[in-house]
Amino acid sequence: MFVASVTLVGLLTPLVRKIATALDVVDRPSESHKTHKEPIPYLGGVGIIIGVVLITYGAIAINGRDSAFALANTLLIPAILLGLIGLVDDVKKLAPLPRFIAQNAVALVIAGILIATNTLGSPSGNVFLDLLITILWIVGVTNSINFFDNVDGGASGTIAISSIFLFFLAFQGGQFFIAALAAVLGGATIGFLLWNRPPARIYMGDAGALFLGLLIATLLIRFDPNPIYLSASFAIPVLILAIPILDTSVAVISRIRRGISPFQGGQDHLSHRLMRAGLSKRQAVLSLWLMSLFFCLIAIAISNAPYSAERLITILSAALWLILFFLFLRTADSK
Numbered sequence: 001m002f003v004a005s006v007t008l009v010g011l012l013t014p015l016v017r018k019i020a021t022a023l024d025v026v027d028r029p030s031e032s033h034k035t036h037k038e039p040i041p042y043l044g045g046v047g048i049i050i051g052v053v054l055i056t057y058g059a060i061a062i063n064g065r066d067s068a069f070a071l072a073n074t075l076l077i078p079a080i081l082l083g084l085i086g087l088v089d090d091v092k093k094l095a096p097l098p099r100f101i102a103q104n105a106v107a108l109v110i111a112g113i114l115i116a117t118n119t120l121g122s123p124s125g126n127v128f129l130d131l132l133i134t135i136l137w138i139v140g141v142t143n144s145i146n147f148f149d150n151v152d153g154g155a156s157g158t159i160a161i162s163s164i165f166l167f168f169l170a171f172q173g174g175q176f177f178i179a180a181l182a183a184v185l186g187g188a189t190i191g192f193l194l195w196n197r198p199p200a201r202i203y204m205g206d207a208g209a210l211f212l213g214l215l216i217a218t219l220l221i222r223f224d225p226n227p228i229y230l231s232a233s234f235a236i237p238v239l240i241l242a243i244p245i246l247d248t249s250v251a252v253i254s255r256i257r258r259g260i261s262p263f264q265g266g267q268d269h270l271s272h273r274l275m276r277a278g279l280s281k282r283q284a285v286l287s288l289w290l291m292s293l294f295f296c297l298i299a300i301a302i303s304n305a306p307y308s309a310e311r312l313i314t315i316l317s318a319a320l321w322l323i324l325f326f327l328f329l330r331t332a333d334s335k
Contacts, residue, residue, distance in 0.1 A: 001059055005187025009051035013195045016047040017202045042090045045208020049083050051188045078106045079215040086206030096263040107138035138217045145213030148244040151271035152200035153285045158292045159212050160189040162240045165296040178223050198282045232302050232310040242295035250328045273331045
């Protein structure tokens with residue numbers, strides 16, 4: 001499934017690129033926060049969506065498992081719907097409020113399904129708290145991935161890393177459905193990354209970012225990390241996406257303290273700060289990938305640590321994340 005996903009999306013992306021160019025669906029560097037110099041086609045997310053959907057349902061059809069088909073529907077249908085809203089935004093530019101309302105509505109439905117079917121990975125034991133945490137997680141992660149798609153290969157490479165580590169954790173824990181979908185997601189993002197790495201020849205747009213964000217958020221909240229301490233169980237999904245969450249946190253806090261809207265674009269993301277510190281675009285993206293890899297390794301360490309070490313590693317990882325948060329926040333904001 002992984003190889004098939006890499007291959008299919010890798011082949012679909014240049015085709016989608018030609019369609020986007022023909023339809024003039026391109027990202028023009030007309031705003032101050034844009035870092036590219038030439039128009040870049042959007043719609044890369046369409047190739048990702050088609051690839052993930054075809055590979056997933058194709059594998060289910062081959063294996064003939066009706067239960068897997070129903071589970072896939074609960075994951076993919078909401079992600080496809082949000083991806084379609086993102087596609088409309090790519091083509092016609094929606095205001096932030098309709099997108100935010102749609103994200104919350106979809107998150108509420110998903111949260112209701114997960115709680116009703118008892119398929120939350122680490123429930124707190126309180127239905128209202130579980131509902132609130134699930135909605136906040138899904139909306140927060142979806143927006144984090146959308147925000148993180150601010151530099152060539154940043155979001156696609158990081159999601160690829162996160163998905164591969166989720167595959168290993170889920171497979172290790174015998175959660176084979178989540179492992180299989182994580183493998184498909186990792187393959188799809190790597191297939192897209194072949195065309196999206198610096199210098200990018202196509203962008204995923206909101207269609208891809210919202211689809212990927214919702215899907216990885218839902219997979220992680222359904223995943224049962226299985227440590228004995230609830231704090232460690234909650235920490236593992238956060239660590240898998242530590243860098244996109246860090247990026248969004250830094251950008252949002254930076255904008256609020258400057259008195260501007262958190263939804264307003266700007267050169268205040270981690271990638272922009274790294275480039276202002278002297279790194280090239282390639283070096284900045286590689287740095288983000290390495291940081292993501294490091295936090296994913298910590299998640300693996302917590303999952304396999306003795307019970308006596310779970311809390312210590314969790315506390316140390318939270319301290320490291322906070323240090324990075326304040327270090328990045330202290331660097332120069334965008335003008």
